[in-house]
Amino acid sequence: MSGNGHSDTQVDDGHEAAGGTESSGGERVVALAFAVAILAALGLTVVYSVGGQPQLEGLFLGLALAGIGVGAVVWAQRFMPNEEVTEDRIELASTDDEVLAFTQAFEAGEENLERRSLLVKLGLGALGALGLAAVFPIRSLGPRPGRGLKDTGYAEGVRLVTVQGAPLRPESLSPGTVVTVWPEGHENEADSPTLLIRTGAGKLELRQATVDDVVAYSKLCTHTGCPVGLYQVQEQLLLCPCHQSTFDVVDGAEPIFGPAARPLPQLPIGLDAQGFFVALGDFPEPVGGGFWDRGR
Amino acid sequence: MSTDGAHSVRDSSGNGQRHAPLTRRTVRWIDRRVGAAGMARKALDKVFPDHWSFLIGEISLWSFVILLLTGVYLTFFFEPSLEKVVYDGSYEALRGLKVTRAYESALDLSFDVRSGLVMRQMHHWAALVFVASTVAHLCRVFFTGGFRRPRELNWMVGVTLLILAIVNGFAGYSLLDDQLSGNGLRIAYNIAISIPLAGTWLASLFFGGEFPGPDIITRLYIIHVLLLPGLLLGLIGLHMGLLVRQRHTQFSGPGRTEGNVVGERVWPTYLAKGLGMFFLTSAVLAALGGLAQINPVWLYGPFEPADVSTASQPDWYMGWLDGALRIMPSWEFRAFGFEIPNPFFSSVLLPGVTFALLYLWPFLEARITKDHAEHHLLDRPRDRPLRTALGVATLVFYTVLFFAGGTDVLATTFGISINVLFPMFQVLLFVLPAAGAYLTYRLCKELAQRDQPGGTHHAGEVKEPAGGSGEINRREAAPEGAPEREPASEAAGKAQR
Numbered sequence: 001m002s003g004n005g006h007s008d009t010q011v012d013d014g015h016e017a018a019g020g021t022e023s024s025g026g027e028r029v030v031a032l033a034f035a036v037a038i039l040a041a042l043g044l045t046v047v048y049s050v051g052g053q054p055q056l057e058g059l060f061l062g063l064a065l066a067g068i069g070v071g072a073v074v075w076a077q078r079f080m081p082n083e084e085v086t087e088d089r090i091e092l093a094s095t096d097d098e099v100l101a102f103t104q105a106f107e108a109g110e111e112n113l114e115r116r117s118l119l120v121k122l123g124l125g126a127l128g129a130l131g132l133a134a135v136f137p138i139r140s141l142g143p144r145p146g147r148g149l150k151d152t153g154y155a156e157g158v159r160l161v162t163v164q165g166a167p168l169r170p171e172s173l174s175p176g177t178v179v180t181v182w183p184e185g186h187e188n189e190a191d192s193p194t195l196l197i198r199t200g201a202g203k204l205e206l207r208q209a210t211v212d213d214v215v216a217y218s219k220l221c222t223h224t225g226c227p228v229g230l231y232q233v234q235e236q237l238l239l240c241p242c243h244q245s246t247f248d249v250v251d252g253a254e255p256i257f258g259p260a261a262r263p264l265p266q267l268p269i270g271l272d273a274q275g276f277f278v279a280l281g282d283f284p285e286p287v288g289g290g291f292w293d294r295g296r
Numbered sequence: 297m298s299t300d301g302a303h304s305v306r307d308s309s310g311n312g313q314r315h316a317p318l319t320r321r322t323v324r325w326i327d328r329r330v331g332a333a334g335m336a337r338k339a340l341d342k343v344f345p346d347h348w349s350f351l352i353g354e355i356s357l358w359s360f361v362i363l364l365l366t367g368v369y370l371t372f373f374f375e376p377s378l379e380k381v382v383y384d385g386s387y388e389a390l391r392g393l394k395v396t397r398a399y400e401s402a403l404d405l406s407f408d409v410r411s412g413l414v415m416r417q418m419h420h421w422a423a424l425v426f427v428a429s430t431v432a433h434l435c436r437v438f439f440t441g442g443f444r445r446p447r448e449l450n451w452m453v454g455v456t457l458l459i460l461a462i463v464n465g466f467a468g469y470s471l472l473d474d475q476l477s478g479n480g481l482r483i484a485y486n487i488a489i490s491i492p493l494a495g496t497w498l499a500s501l502f503f504g505g506e507f508p509g510p511d512i513i514t515r516l517y518i519i520h521v522l523l524l525p526g527l528l529l530g531l532i533g534l535h536m537g538l539l540v541r542q543r544h545t546q547f548s549g550p551g552r553t554e555g556n557v558v559g560e561r562v563w564p565t566y567l568a569k570g571l572g573m574f575f576l577t578s579a580v581l582a583a584l585g586g587l588a589q590i591n592p593v594w595l596y597g598p599f600e601p602a603d604v605s606t607a608s609q610p611d612w613y614m615g616w617l618d619g620a621l622r623i624m625p626s627w628e629f630r631a632f633g634f635e636i637p638n639p640f641f642s643s644v645l646l647p648g649v650t651f652a653l654l655y656l657w658p659f660l661e662a663r664i665t666k667d668h669a670e671h672h673l674l675d676r677p678r679d680r681p682l683r684t685a686l687g688v689a690t691l692v693f694y695t696v697l698f699f700a701g702g703t704d705v706l707a708t709t710f711g712i713s714i715n716v717l718f719p720m721f722q723v724l725l726f727v728l729p730a731a732g733a734y735l736t737y738r739l740c741k742e743l744a745q746r747d748q749p750g751g752t753h754h755a756g757e758v759k760e761p762a763g764g765s766g767e768i769n770r771r772e773a774a775p776e777g778a779p780e781r782e783p784a785s786e787a788a789g790k791a792q793r
Contacts, residue, residue, distance in 0.1 A: 048410060048411060051410070052411055054417075054586055055586050055587055057586050058582055058584070058586005059583065059586055061414065061585075064579075065575045065582055066576060068572075068575040069575030069579055070572070070576070071572075072575060073572035073576070075572075076565050076568035076569045077569075080564050080568055082565060084560070085558070085559065085561055086343070086558045087342075087557045089543055089554075089557060089672060090543070092541075092542060138501065141504065142503065142504045142505055142511075144497075145489075145496035145497055148505065148506040149506060163602070180602045188600070190508050219602055223639065224483040224487065224639050225482050225486040226479055226604055227479075227603060229604045241604050241605070241606045241608060241704065242608060243618075244714050257714075257718070258626065259638050259639075260638070261627065261637075262628070288486060289487075289637060289639060290489075290490060290638065290639075291489040291637060292491075292636075293496070294635055294637075295633035295635060296634070
């Protein structure tokens with residue numbers, strides 16, 4: 001039916017011409033598929049109307065879509081012209097004359113522009129200046145990355161509190177326990193979670209001041225800043241669940257396994273007059289993942 | 297009905313067609329204003345070659361359409377806001393909890409909007425299938441040499457589409473402010489600041505400050521629903537436009553030459569099959585959306601900055617980056633107070649090199665093989681053993697990284713210590729691709745050898761110039777001395793002898 005009368009194409013002989021001569025089996029399949037689609041679509045509206053149910057909705061929607069899909073594909077395969085048609089490819093490249101004509105037209109315009117070269121330069125300058133000016137509003141998107149990356153909420157005398165704001169005494173920590181603490185007034189701030197651990201270990205290799213066998217490390221992994229959430233008491237290890245960096249609690253949280261390259265920063269801690277844990281200052285170095293001028 | 301109508305439009309006599317007048321009047325009305333009947337006629341007659349592997353790209357296209365349809369529905373309910381509210385919806389386990397509007401509206405979509413969960417899950421499944429079929433389509437084009445001249449530009453458009461698909465997938469599931477995606481965003485933030493010089497600036501501008509930043513969800517939202525879909529849509533249009541202009545490649549076979557296209561006409565057969573494919577793809581996605589749970593954010597809980605769940609896994613297409621982050625040795629470079637942090641190598645440099653090589657591959661291969669000729673006939677992978685081996689090695693490399701992204705899951709599932717798994721993956725990352733390349737090369741040679749006796753029967757037809765194609769063949773004849781000989785011509789040479 002198609003394929004006749006197209007001068008630029010040819011139809012293979014020997015292929016069955018499409019038409020109404022197919023067995024009624026194919027028609028039955030298509031009819032059945034469309035019927036299933038109709039019923040499934042009706043089912044879908046019923047399910048929705050009586051309150052909806054995700055599994056049934058997915059099932060009926062899937063069936064309705066599949067019915068139409070199967071019907072269309074079988075119809076196309078059985079009853080539509082399936083003969084192989086051969087079409088010549090077009091030459092993609094233009095002829096030399098066409099290319100020449102284009103370049104000449106372009107160059108003619110270019111020469112016209114070049115005659116007023118000062119104006120062209122000024123015009124380009126104006127566009128460039130405008131472009132430069134248009135870049136500045138990008139600066140409004142966020143603040144200069146300054147101290148923010150290097151400071152946390154800790155300072156000398158700031159209490160270490162739970163996420164609910166409760167201060168902690170050494171007595172409230174039994175050996176082998178860990179509590180996530182925050183600088184008072186900065187609870188739940190993303191850069192300040194700190195692990196307060198009563199190690200129960202006799203000897204600690206530490207760089208900062210601490211209270212007995214209690215030690216406070218930043219909870220943010222020095223790899224990509226994930227919370228180092230797993231404390232293995234027996235081995236005295238801290239493990240990051242994201243990329244499995246492992247830190248040695250009794251050895252200043254030095255990384256001993258995984259991709260992290262630096263120890264977790266240790267918070268210098270002491271006790272205030274009421275016997276609560278306080279920071280003796282901020283972390284000595286930025287917490288979390290590294291960045292270009294971290295050491296500056 | 298429409299078949300008759302279209303037929304009568306072509307057939308100028310058009311007598312006795314019951315529906316013809318209306319169709320013809322409509323066509324005339326439009327044509328008088330745009331004058332496109334000639335072009336439209338050509339479009340209907342266009343020939344597309346048929347091969348099962350050409351359907352992969354089609355699945356990718358249809359998944360994208362489903363993403364648009366379901367995505368628009370979701371935007372009517374989702375609120376990309378970090379404002380804190382108390383959840384009081386119908387999911388009891390979280391009732392009374394302080395959560396963000398973003399998380400709350402995702403829960404409402406899942407539990408309180410009728411048909412919302414099916415739409416949400418269809419959307420997520422469609423995203424997974426979209427990236428998967430895009431990767432599979434890229435593999436098809438790579439292994440069959442479909443990227444060679446004149447299709448280098450379309451290959452680059454395709455690689456861009458893949459990058460945008462991955463980025464938009466990540467942006468999409470990061471919107472919900474659940475525990476899993478919140479930590480994903482934090483990792484993204486730390487990757488951003490690891491970039492030398494510009495990193496902290498980029499992160500601060502994008503997040504609106506230090507992580508988590510006040511603006512990240514609203515910005516990701518507009519990127520996810522407008523900016524990237526718009527770009528994807530435009531580039532898909534360009535991808536298809538170039539395909540139509542350059543016409544589809546085909547495998548060699550009887551009557552198929554470099555100078556022709558053998559296949560089915562667009563109207564009506566190819567279009568009907570294509571639409572059928574759309575409905576079948578949607579059917580699978582709808583069934584998955586209803587029956588297979590995906591991204592159950594109510595189980596993950598809302599994002600809390602000090603919490604993380606174990607066995608956190610990103611969506612599959614981010615797995616290779618997660619794996620690279622994990623098994624990268626703990627190297628960092630520091631000097632004069634400056635440093636290049638560890639994540640830079642695994643998450644900036646590796647993807648940068650990956651996609652740069654993908655973009656450049658058509659030009660690299662042309663330079664290596666000295667084959668700058670136009671190709672419209674696809675290679676069988678076995679006939680290009682070196683390319684096929686390289687492709688397999690690359691796939692194995694990223695597959696190993698993907699599995700390395702599951703070290704914790706593998707450790708708990710199989711009871712293997714991560715102390716064993718990490719060095720094992722570091723070794724496998726280089727051993728398996730090499731082994732894969734070697735085996736693939738051998739297999740290709742073997743298969744090509746086995747083809748020899750039967751190979752002559754179609755080769756004769758391939759070299760036979762038909763009609764106007766002879767000119768192209770002559771002009772674009774492959775230069776002598778290419779490292780890999782054209783197998784068809786080799787076989788044809790034998791036949792002539």
